[in-house]
Amino acid sequence: MPIKTREDLMQLKAQLPDETSYRMTILLCGGTSCLSSESDIIDEMLREKIEKNHLENEVNLVKVGCLRFCGEGPIMFISPDDIAYVRLTIKDVSDIFEQHILRGHIVDRLLYVDGAQNKTVPAPKDMDFFKKQQRIALRNVGDIDPRSIEAYVAREGYEALRRCISDMRADEVINVVRKSGLRGRGGGGFPTGLKWAYTASVKSDEKYVICNADEGDPGAFMDRSIIEGDPHSLVEAMIIAGYANGASEGHIYIRAEYAISIEPLRLAIDKAREHGFLGTHIFGSEFSFDIHIKLGAGAFVCGEETALIRSMEGHRGEPDKKPPFPSESGFRGKPTSVNNVETYVNIPAIILRGADWFASIGTERSKGTKVFALAGQLRNIGLVEVPMGTTFREIIYDIGGGHPEGKQIKAVQIGGPSGGVITEDFFDTPIDYDSLIAIGAMMGSGGMIVMDEDSDMVEIAKFYLDFTQDESCGKCTPCRIGTKRMYEILERLTAMEGDPQDLERLETLGENIKNASLCGLGQTAPNPVLSTMKFFREEYEAYAYRTKRTSYLIDGKQCIGCTKCARVCPVDCIAGKVREVHTINENDCIACGACYDACPTNAIVKP
Amino acid sequence: MREKILDRSTLDTALLARLDAYIDSLKGDKQEQLIHVLHKAQELFGHLPHNLQLYVAHALGLSGARVNGVVTFYSFFNEEPVGKYVTSVCMGTACFVKGADKVLERTLNLLGTKKGEMSPDGLFTVKDIRCIGACGLAPVVTINEKVYGKVKVGQIDDILSRYRGEKRAD
Numbered sequence: 001m002p003i004k005t006r007e008d009l010m011q012l013k014a015q016l017p018d019e020t021s022y023r024m025t026i027l028l029c030g031g032t033s034c035l036s037s038e039s040d041i042i043d044e045m046l047r048e049k050i051e052k053n054h055l056e057n058e059v060n061l062v063k064v065g066c067l068r069f070c071g072e073g074p075i076m077f078i079s080p081d082d083i084a085y086v087r088l089t090i091k092d093v094s095d096i097f098e099q100h101i102l103r104g105h106i107v108d109r110l111l112y113v114d115g116a117q118n119k120t121v122p123a124p125k126d127m128d129f130f131k132k133q134q135r136i137a138l139r140n141v142g143d144i145d146p147r148s149i150e151a152y153v154a155r156e157g158y159e160a161l162r163r164c165i166s167d168m169r170a171d172e173v174i175n176v177v178r179k180s181g182l183r184g185r186g187g188g189g190f191p192t193g194l195k196w197a198y199t200a201s202v203k204s205d206e207k208y209v210i211c212n213a214d215e216g217d218p219g220a221f222m223d224r225s226i227i228e229g230d231p232h233s234l235v236e237a238m239i240i241a242g243y244a245n246g247a248s249e250g251h252i253y254i255r256a257e258y259a260i261s262i263e264p265l266r267l268a269i270d271k272a273r274e275h276g277f278l279g280t281h282i283f284g285s286e287f288s289f290d291i292h293i294k295l296g297a298g299a300f301v302c303g304e305e306t307a308l309i310r311s312m313e314g315h316r317g318e319p320d321k322k323p324p325f326p327s328e329s330g331f332r333g334k335p336t337s338v339n340n341v342e343t344y345v346n347i348p349a350i351i352l353r354g355a356d357w358f359a360s361i362g363t364e365r366s367k368g369t370k371v372f373a374l375a376g377q378l379r380n381i382g383l384v385e386v387p388m389g390t391t392f393r394e395i396i397y398d399i400g401g402g403h404p405e406g407k408q409i410k411a412v413q414i415g416g417p418s419g420g421v422i423t424e425d426f427f428d429t430p431i432d433y434d435s436l437i438a439i440g441a442m443m444g445s446g447g448m449i450v451m452d453e454d455s456d457m458v459e460i461a462k463f464y465l466d467f468t469q470d471e472s473c474g475k476c477t478p479c480r481i482g483t484k485r486m487y488e489i490l491e492r493l494t495a496m497e498g499d500p501q502d503l504e505r506l507e508t509l510g511e512n513i514k515n516a517s518l519c520g521l522g523q524t525a526p527n528p529v530l531s532t533m534k535f536f537r538e539e540y541e542a543y544a545y546r547t548k549r550t551s552y553l554i555d556g557k558q559c560i561g562c563t564k565c566a567r568v569c570p571v572d573c574i575a576g577k578v579r580e581v582h583t584i585n586e587n588d589c590i591a592c593g594a595c596y597d598a599c600p601t602n603a604i605v606k607p
Numbered sequence: 608m609r610e611k612i613l614d615r616s617t618l619d620t621a622l623l624a625r626l627d628a629y630i631d632s633l634k635g636d637k638q639e640q641l642i643h644v645l646h647k648a649q650e651l652f653g654h655l656p657h658n659l660q661l662y663v664a665h666a667l668g669l670s671g672a673r674v675n676g677v678v679t680f681y682s683f684f685n686e687e688p689v690g691k692y693v694t695s696v697c698m699g700t701a702c703f704v705k706g707a708d709k710v711l712e713r714t715l716n717l718l719g720t721k722k723g724e725m726s727p728d729g730l731f732t733v734k735d736i737r738c739i740g741a742c743g744l745a746p747v748v749t750i751n752e753k754v755y756g757k758v759k760v761g762q763i764d765d766i767l768s769r770y771r772g773e774k775r776a777d
Contacts, residue, residue: 033741036754070741218738219700256646256683257739297642297681300737314641316680375701375745413700449700463703467737473680568761570713593706594760 002276004284006162009153012275016150022060024101027077027142031066031225032261038090039063039074045093050101059101065229065264067142069129071381072112083122085110115379116401129380132399134361136369137185137222137345138385141229146264149271152232158277160351161236164243165283173244174200177347179355181367186212186303186340187418187444188520189366189433199245199327199337207247208336209238211344212308213254216300217416218467220447222371223341225383227254228261230345231268235291237344239277240351242289245337250291253308256298266293300417300471304519305330305338307473318475319519340445342371362388366432370443376413376450379404386431393427396450405602408453411535415444417464417471418524420531421457440531442524454606457536458543462490464528472521479522482513486529493543500544506533549607551589552596556581558603565595565604613661622651623662630666638667641677645684654685690725690732692770695749699738702746706760710746711735713760717767730770 003009019025028043043063050059067075072086076096083106085096092110099105111120112127121127135141144151152158164173178193199207211234215223227234238250254262269291272278280288294312301307302317309331311317330336346368350358359367366388372395374384379401386395392412396402403409411421420441422429429435433443451460469483486509492498510526517523533540542548554565554574561579566572573589576582584595596604615623629647633640644663649655655678664674678684696702696711711722714733720726723734741747744756748766755766 032739033744033756036741036744036747036756216737218698218703220738221741256681257737259646295643295646296683297646298683298737299681311642312639314639314677316676376704381701416700447700449704451704455704460704463698463700463708467698570760593709597706597759598761 002279002281003158004276006159009158009162012150013153016148016154017060019060021057023058024081025060025062025079027062027064027067027079029065029067029073029075029142030063030146031068031070031073031142031228032221033070034067034073034075037074039088041090042074042088042093045090046097049093049097053102055101062145064144065141065146066225066383068138068225068383069124069127069380070383071379077124081106082125084112084124084127086112114401115404128401129382129384129399132390132394133385134369134387135385136349136358136361137226137342137371138230138383139349140233141225141383144230146229146231147267149232149268149275152230156352157232157348158236160348161239161243161277162283163351164240165285165287170200170244170246171197173240173351176351176355177244180350180358181355181362181365182343182346182350182358183366183433184340185342185346185370185445187415187442189443192339192343195327195337195339196241196245198325199247199335202328202335204335206249206332206334207245208331208334209241209245209247209250210305210308210312210331210336210338211238211250211252212303212305212338212340213252213258214296214303214308215255215258215341215445216303216471217418217445217447219375219413219416219449220373220445222373222383222446224258224261226341226345227258227265229264231265232272233345233348234265234341235268235272236277237347238291239272239282239289240347241337241339241344243287245335247337248288248290250289251294251312251331252291253294253296253302253312255296255302259295262293269293299473300467301473301519301521304521307519308338309336316473318473319521321518342446363430363432363435365434370431370446372446372448374400374448374450376448377403377407377409377452377455378450388432389430391428391430392422395431395448396427400450403450403452409450410453410455411451411457413449413451413460413528414447415442415524415527416447417468418442418520418527419444419447420527421451421460421535423535440534442527456607457532457539458490458494461529461532462487462494465490465525468521468525472525476516476518476522478513478516479518479525482509482517483522483525485509486513486526490529493540496543496546496548496550498544498546500541503533503537503540503544506540549586550591551586551607552584552591552593553586553605553607554582554584555603555605558601560601560603562600564598564600568594568598570594613665614658615662617656617658618662619652626651626662627666638669641667641669641674642681645674645678649684654688656686660686687723688725690730692731692750694731694733694767695736695739696733697737697739697741697745697747697749698735699745699747702738705745707735707746709760710748710758710763713763714748714767717764728771731767 074088075086095107174196182192183189299317302311304319307317307319326336371385465487469487472479474480510530559581566574573585660674661671664671718726748755748758
């Protein structure tokens with residue numbers, strides 16, 4: 001039955017089983033990392049035990065989206081006991097069931113241990129990882145069953161849509177978004193309200209709203225976790241955008257790599273249609289809207305909006321010049337508003353709680369929160385959402401817990417292949433769109449990779465450039481050929497075959513590519529190289545002047561002669577007797593790192 | 608691009624019928640949905656040989672060049688056959704920082720193949736792929752749907768041997 005009024009919504013909400021009627025609710029993480037570590041099998045096994053013991057009415061087991069603390073996965077939260085079990089394996093299921101579910105005894109060995117303080121922290125809310133976070137975009141992710149529309153409605157889901165359609169004109173909706181100060185979360189930071197106002201102002205028989213879910217930055221998975229964990233927020237936000245922009249069709253462009261994980265999204269669209277949130281006469285009005293999913297096929301450049309539109313039309317994903325902007329002439333030549341997943345899901349919260357509330361969070365010119373996928377050489381790895389203005393230091397040390405072995409953290413890479421590195425001197429910079437640009441980096445979509453003293457910055461830059469030169473669509477020359485030449489120079493340098501002039505060539509080439517490329521891919525592709533050159537020039541020089549050591553070494557003071565390194569070395573270049581210090585033959589070492597991984601005493605020194 | 612170039616004899620008619628049914632089921636502008644059709648064709652046939660690309664071109668009223676242009680643009684589409692076990696080494700940043708390049712190199716050496724080519728025994732195709740979003744498990748290798756996390760260079764032989772025997776593919 002289509003939902004038309006507030007009362008209908010309340011009724012739908014009432015269909016959700018009352019959580020308080022359960023003795024216990026278990027939230028089990030179904031995010032990508034955890035699924036890869038068999039959380040789906042843990043779910044099945046636990047469910048079977050619950051059913052066998054006829055506890056379905058007592059124990060509420062919910063497979064949620066991402067619980068966000070990926071490094072500790074698979075992870076589960078149990079309430080009302082307020083504890084988390086971490087790093088689960090299928091062997092732990094019996095203990096959880098027999099001890100905790102049946103007898104109420106906490107299984108101590110599965111509790112989270114805060115490595116930095118060396119103490120057990122049972123409750124998620126007491127974990128440093130969660131303490132400084134503030135959730136707006138991720139407000140439902142990990143809390144609700146993504147397959148249940150009732151669960152979403154119970155959290156005021158579709159109430160923002162109802163308010164927009166029943167109580168507000170389209171321009172009033174846009175004004176709220178404008179006043180909130182929300183800026184595009186895909187990287188560029190363009191004010192969302194302004195984009196919408198522009199699309200709405202263009203006269204046309206048809207308009208489109210598009211969701212850019214082509215999350216292509218290696219190391220970023222924020223959008224995916226939202227799509228998997230809270231798909232209805234995206235659906236609701238797109239309908240609101242359709243209403244405000246004057247569009248009757250929405251398209252979600254999603255990368256092919258995520259194709260197997262978007263089942264919750266398809267289900268959400270079907271459910272929304274079933275309940276009349278999509279279709280004709282939404283909330284009894286004259287407004288009609290529907291959403292379609294378009295699959296990408298693996299091309300990074302399709303994250304650029306004009307390339308994305310080309311791809312949606314069934315072409316090679318090559319970007320077009322702007323202007324005209326998509327707001328004027330986009331998908332099928334009609335006015336089109338393209339927004340990113342994280343941007344969208346902020347909208348219902350803004351409508352419900354007001355522009356002033358949203359604008360009160362963050363900094364002067366960057367409002368609200370930002371989600372980062374925190375990864376790399378860090379104790380706590382996962383998804384973090386923090387108010388704009390939080391410093392790198394807070395994220396790395398307070399939330400991330402610092403380096404797992406206490407090593408020096410050398411740099412943070414932000415913005416993926418389009419971004420740059422930030423060194424310790426800037427760790428106290430408040431993170432917002434403008435402060436990052438001021439220090440030569442950019443917000444990007446939210447990948448944040450922490451690197452320690454062992455990381456080779458030239459190799460890192462080469463890695464990103466390998467990515468961009470491979471992903472360059474080939475349409476414009478500076479990007480197609482320029483990035484290739486830059487990559488060749490880096491290859492030459494790292495093979496110790498370069499010369500000091502190569503550094504100058506890299507800089508000149510980089511600046512030219514930035515200035516002359518057609519789209520964002522080329523305009524930002526040299527950033528990882530230029531920014532590492534700025535901060536770590538000595539590392540480039542070590543290659544250019546060929547003073548760099550290329551083999552691994554053994555620290556004689558640390559080596560205990562356990563022979564583990566010699567046994568794993570694929571080229572047998574490690575010699576030494578049992579309980580005596582081992583040595584590496586520098587000429588034969590291929591720098592594969594196998595010994596480094598195998599050594600129990602950290603005696604191996606990286607090149 | 609003329610009819611005579613299109614040689615259907617090498618294409619399985621039962622699979623073609625399923626592809627036709629899929630194309631028929633599409634609503635709206637079919638040419639615009641070329642990428643979806645190619646996804647379906649690859650799902651059915653495993654890869655997209657030239658005559659299959661031509662078949663799709665005919666079915667949608669597009670030129671062969673246009674279809675080939677799209678197929679070769681996107682990394683998800685394969686023109687060449689792929690091994691039974693598609694082994695993908697994640698080259699996302701987190702994995703790279705944790706040594707994914709070494710993992711890839713070792714995998715290729717062990718199988719005696721090159722990136723993107725089928726191994727001599729027809730069992731494996733090794734690819735480097737973009738971030739799969741399992742950064743907490745870096746470095747990550749996937750073999751078909753199965754994900755191996757925190758992979759060490761020394762473990763790769765053991766992992767591959769599970770598939771070589773074709774028995775213990777857990």
